Amino acid sequence: MISLSHVTKRFGATLALDDVSFEARPGAVTGFLGPNGSGKSTSLRMLLGLVRPDAGEATIGAQTYSSLAEPGRVAGALLDAGNFHPGRTGLETLRMACLMIGCSRSRIDIVLAEVGLTTAEARRRVGTYSLGMRQRLGLAQALLGDPPVLILDEPANGLDPQGQRWLAELLRSRAARGGTVLLSSHLLSEVSRLAERVVVISAGRIAGTLDSWSSERDLEAAYFHLTSDSDRAA
Numbered sequence: 164m165i166s167l168s169h170v171t172k173r174f175g176a177t178l179a180l181d182d183v184s185f186e187a188r189p190g191a192v193t194g195f196l197g198p199n200g201s202g203k204s205t206s207l208r209m210l211l212g213l214v215r216p217d218a219g220e221a222t223i224g225a226q227t228y229s230s231l232a233e234p235g236r237v238a239g240a241l242l243d244a245g246n247f248h249p250g251r252t253g254l255e256t257l258r259m260a261c262l263m264i265g266c267s268r269s270r271i272d273i274v275l276a277e278v279g280l281t282t283a284e285a286r287r288r289v290g291t292y293s294l295g296m297r298q299r300l301g302l303a304q305a306l307l308g309d310p311p312v313l314i315l316d317e318p319a320n321g322l323d324p325q326g327q328r329w330l331a332e333l334l335r336s337r338a339a340r341g342g343t344v345l346l347s348s349h350l351l352s353e354v355s356r357l358a359e360r361v362v363v364i365s366a367g368r369i370a371g372t373l374d375s376w377s378s379e380r381d382l383e384a385a386y387f388h389l390t391s392d393s394d395r396a397a
């Protein structure tokens with residue numbers, strides 16, 4: 164279970180998160196949807212111990228990320244696939260990540276196959292990768308420790324239609340095995356395709372949760388209804 168409980172975070176004069184509480188449950192892919200600047204990345208980064216809350220708590224399995232004994236085996240994360248060292252190959256990137264979390268080297272071949280990067284591609288420097296390939300490498304890194312929890316910031320960014328279909332299948336199969344998947348997006352179509360439950364955030368506040376929708380248009384209508392309500396309240 165992933166949980167934010169009454170979290171508030173300010174950056175100077177900006178109130179990025181205002182008493183935010185929500186959960187992502189095991190066995191489901193939860194989408195975290197909101198406009199640009201609504202607080203999605205700040206929430207995810209807080210779950211991973213990269214941003215400290217001013218008030219409240221962000222936990223994974225009732226523990227803060229920094230108190231987990233083996234965080235890489237509990238939660239895999241994809242935050243910014245643009246952040247990889249461009250001079251290292253994909254393989255070197257994964258070897259270093261594997262060393263840091265203490266995983267078996269055999270996991271590298273497994274995750275490369277899982278994300279659809281070939282051996283030849285993995286031997287290329289990351290600086291030569293397309294956005295979609297960097298995204299696949301980021302997902303491979305998140306999967307290295309075979310963690311039950313995945314926290315993914317805009318994971319479909321740059322993926323082609325085949326990649327998007329493959330990602331949807333990957334995330335659903337992790338959830339079907341009891342995994343907890345939380346993914347952020349500002350794209351309705353992406354969330355509609357990937358998630359089965361959606362938490363909506365707007366201007367740093369949780370605007371509501373959607374548990375079912377019949378079509379992307381249906382989700383869109385519910386989303387605009389929730390976000391316009393929270394705009395009026397702000």
Ligand SMILES: Nc1ncnc2c1ncn2[C@@H]1O[C@H](COP(=O)(O)OP(=O)(O)OP(=O)(O)O)[C@@H](O)[C@H]1O
Nearest residue numbers: 174177179197198199200201202203204205206349
């Ligand atoms: N390190 C920081 N310093 C100052 N302000 C910040 C910082 N990080 C985030 N913010 C501000 O906090 C608010 C929420 O930002 P956040 O990146 O969490 O939004 P987001 O929903 O992920 O947006 P996007 O969809 O554009 O990625 C924004 O107003 C942003 O400018």
